[in-house]
Amino acid sequence: MLLRAALATVLLAGALSGAPAHAAPADVPARAELGSRAATAGTRWITDERGRVLVLQGLNMVYKIAPYAPDEVGFGRDDAQFLARNGFTTVRLGLIWKAVEPEPGQYDDAYLARIRRTARILADAGIWTLLDFHQDMYHERFQGEGAPDWAVQDDGLPAQPQLGFSSNYFGMPALMRAFDHFWANDPGPGGVGLQDRYAAAWAHVADFFRGAPRILGVDLFNEPWPGSTWQQCANPAGCPVFDAQLEAFTQRVIDAIRAVDPRTPIFYEPHVLFNNGSRTHVTPEGAGLGFSFHDYCLTAEAGGEGSGQAACDAFDDLVFDNADAHAADTHDAPLLTEFGATTDRTTLTAMVDRAAAHRVGWQYWAYCGCDDPTTTGPGATQALVLDPSRPPRGDNVDRAKLRAIAVPHPQVVAGVPTAYSFDRDTHVFAASWSTRRAGGGGFGAGSRTVLSMPRLVYGDTYRVAVSGGRVVSEPGARTLVVAQRRGADRVRVVVRPG
Template sequence: MRALRRPIVAVAATSLLLIIQAVIDPTGLLALVGWPGGTPRFDLWWPVARYIVFVPVMLAVVWWAAVRAGDRFWTLTAGVVLAAQLAQFAACFAMTGDLALAAWAGGYVTAKAVPTALIVAGVVRVVERMVARRRGLDTAMRAYSTDGTKGATVWPAAITVGAVAPLLAGSWWTGATYAPGIPTPRPGTDALGIVGMLVAIALLIGAAWLGIRWMRRRVPGFLGTWLGALVAGGLLGLAQGVIGLVVDDGFRGDLWPLMATYIHVADGLAVGACTGWIAAIVALIADRVVAQRAARSAGLADSAAGDAANEQRDVSPARIAAGAGVGVAVVAVAAIAATLIAPAAPAVATADNEASVPVGFLRVEDGRFTDGEGHQVLLRGVNVNQLVDFYQARPEVPVTRELTEQDFADMATYGFNVVRLGMSWSALEPTQGELDPEYLATVKQAVAWGEQHGIRTVLDMHQDGWSNLPTAEGTVCRPGTDPMWGYDGAPEWATHWDGTPRCSFTGRDISPAGDRAFEHFWFDTDGIQTALARTWGELAGEFADEKAVAGFDLLNEPGFGETAPVTTSKKNGEYSAKAIAAIREAGAPQIVFVEPSILWSGLGFDSGPSRGFTDDLNVAFSPHLYAESITMDASLGLPTIVSTERQFELGQRVADELGMPMWSGEYGYWGDDASTTAHLERYAAEEDRRMLGSAYWVWKQACGDPQNGIQELGNGLLSELCATGEEAPRKEHLLSILSRAYPQQAPGALTSLRAGVAGDDRAEFTLTGVVDQPTCGLQVWVPGTAEPEFSEERGLSRVELEQVDGGWLVTGCADGEYALASE
């Protein structure tokens, strides 16, 4: 193929694919560059960055790759992958100015870049064959012959790849996918972490030597080394995936090892794409040195003999040993430097540094919730959506059921001690800058009712699909999307759709209009993000003295907008920090609950907000643990990606990285009784094993709730018959599990917990704990009518029983290690 034909074909094929993807996928979820429709916003930078930055960068690198690496299918494939990742990096950097985030974001296009690269390389190959066949030319591929394949030029580049990795770690190798024991080049803060870093560097150097040597035999010069570094990153990811099979419990009833391996490979490719140019510069210098030596040797022999002599010297044992010694020295220096500059471990709230939280308020302390008086508190209860401002599909079918004091009295009979109370921004602040006094009064009334019945409240700024506005009448939805109902969330004054269609793709949370509205929120268009943070300050000020308010949940399942992970990580952290600051300025000391994006509820994992987004210590990480329930694998009929049990571990890893305790703000199961019972029993067992709390979705759900759909039977633990509006039989098969025995409050720290239900209505449980000094703070909920009988009361005194509606409260005092077990 002539010099210009191949890059022209490659760029044309890439351009056509970008256009086709944008047309087919308006959300941009599966396309490299999405086009949501609507009115272009040239007055803002972020809506056009993907077009005026991403597209030119990708096409330019594709051209370069086609010229230098285009005579082979696999080398061109690697070149197009590199192009996509560099384009993603450039666009994200242009939007945020954050180098580390932008480099990490390059990995997010892997699943889209690889198919695109395979197609482009395939088109180029087909066109080449057609042209060659027409002209009767030999189509065999010819290998380049370059001095870059020799050890003296490959080793310096390979060592460089390994040495820069810990120094430029950025956001790579963090989050739910990286189990302890998986070696990563990220600087470690302890002996095990340093060993893991050294192992990862060694693996990366070996992979780089293989990748660069293989690639430079086929692609000369600078690009060959860069592509070799890209391959090395992918090989490291594969190695991490294999190791993860061993250290991360393998295929434990789910496909997590495959998903984790994909993330490892994506991170590795991003590392290679964003740092490979450094190794390429080193390789050029090494090439120049070798060439100069070869030129001097040419004076003693002809060039062929000189080349042979150089080759022999390059692979001699002495040179290999010398190269290895230099490599070890470079890696050692890089490891020491990386360790010295490693970020400090996240701060964890302790009794000393949380002394500012007034007495009687719940707080974060030593990675758990406490009352500030030496007692661990488990928050277990339900979600209440009866104050949410839902879209109403039919005026005669109510969207909520009235919230009354009786609801709280009933909740208490199941031992619940917390309610996650859903509120709607649209109802709270229908006019910008003014909180609606009537709606605020209903929230205050709910908090007061909860306090009367021993139930704390988490105030949840709820949203689903951004707002309660449905598809506008007359909207023509593009193929692959459908008209949708509204749900709940933001007021109209905070909703910017730019004319994009309010149509859903596989569900309410993937919509061009919803994604665009969230993108405006994340980038604070017209100050709407700042407005919500200010609203949180005003709302928190209203409850600053309310000890019954456990905390504030900043935003329910925030959408990913159009540019994850910029939105789901960095922007989520920025909003959270802004809202936390407003809450504290209002004098509210309660816990703040921060959520990851809707991707967690849809996939079973996500990145969460950026590490270090806040220095506030009274903050908790609150993912929604819906694995094997409403995650996309379940809804699409795919094998389980994350199991019910594994989801706890993934959430805890992110919480630990953030230096926060974990609390699941939502989870739930729907379907036949046998299936939901089995799932909830597994969830409950794992929750007890980890001594965690949560809030089940949902207490009551009306027939007109858009999440329920208008059907014969309303959903929720307390359902209603839609035809009559009467109460349906309660879901006792679920309530009996949710109301199992647990310590609402435990002296010191719990060390183990197990609960179940035995025959004759007598609850079975075992708990152990340890306390530094004697205290009488034990309070255990035990369901049922039969008086509990204990088989063990170690380290406890003054154990007393009080019968209450629905069960019993067990109180007592503890000293040192203690245990309580029922018969």
């Protein structure tokens, strides 16, 4: 989530064949077209089991209050279908370490079964789940959530001053010491290192979910906070000393997961100040890795609509440039797993359009407010759906926010995306892709690419022009399906209002 705007000054200082018009009702996307197994195979792209590139757009669903399960607040089948109808194909689904391992070495499989049921509901709707071990400010003692009680080592310091999220990161010594002990892998109960317990818990979760459909991957640790050395990271060059600790932790967890699951993609995160323009030096080893990063405009809540947009653009461009550079160096697939937490539509549209320009998938924060104890502003500020226990329609949906983030885009590409963009004034969408495979070789005639055409944008009618392929989906389908023509090395699609 968003960190204090006090960091802004520090960080900024550094740095065609025609197709007929499509009309008629449309259904939820054809799930058979969307794949069921994900991979990252030494390229910057996430792919399905056919080698097609997944361009993921979706939301976060994390419930941060006991019992820490999204179904507790009513998130279920109607929510999954709502997301699919609007073109979203991914959810970052939160697990809380405290619920996974309430006592050292003892795992709550009943809790994991609740999370797995939710993931299955999402899979049935054609939605990919990224399992996220979520934390903010480490533990409830520090006005946050995440770690079990037995994993808190704060040297007996008082949990003061209580300034709330995210100010406690900067002003509460006890919280900083808890992170220091964790990054040092200091021994906890039974003399076992805190990170060793954490890695074993992840291995148990990975084994529990192995074989579940449409698991996009696992996200190892939400927004790692450097602890008492955070000032060293608050600059554009980053902090190699802390990153060495973070890399060792990341590698420890990767190795534990790979011992039980050799296939599921593993997404690791940089220290949290990467969100605001600081570089990362974390480069773990292993197959099937992804890079989970966040981007929050530091001035998004400073004023009204579009307030401080020039400053936002400078920060956000820097974050994306850093993510691109990291992906180029490591070949680990980038995914923007958090942005948003605002009602400022200019900020949201700029971020969605920026991600498209960089050809990076994303997950908006957040699906609901859900009494979130660690966010900026009231829950309605971040929520797309105000109350998951009610049907996601009418005044229970923030329609302005939905229009900002539900845009036409490729969902599954039989090839490698070269460009895609949506003009919000004219409602013209254009996408192009090479027919080569991300991992080498190429796609042949008839290979299918799926593109989202939200009804919010086009209603019941749109016109399509295609070169290098032909439309094979039904008229008016919310998912436009294009089959590659024989001999094509490039396909281009342009969609206009009907």
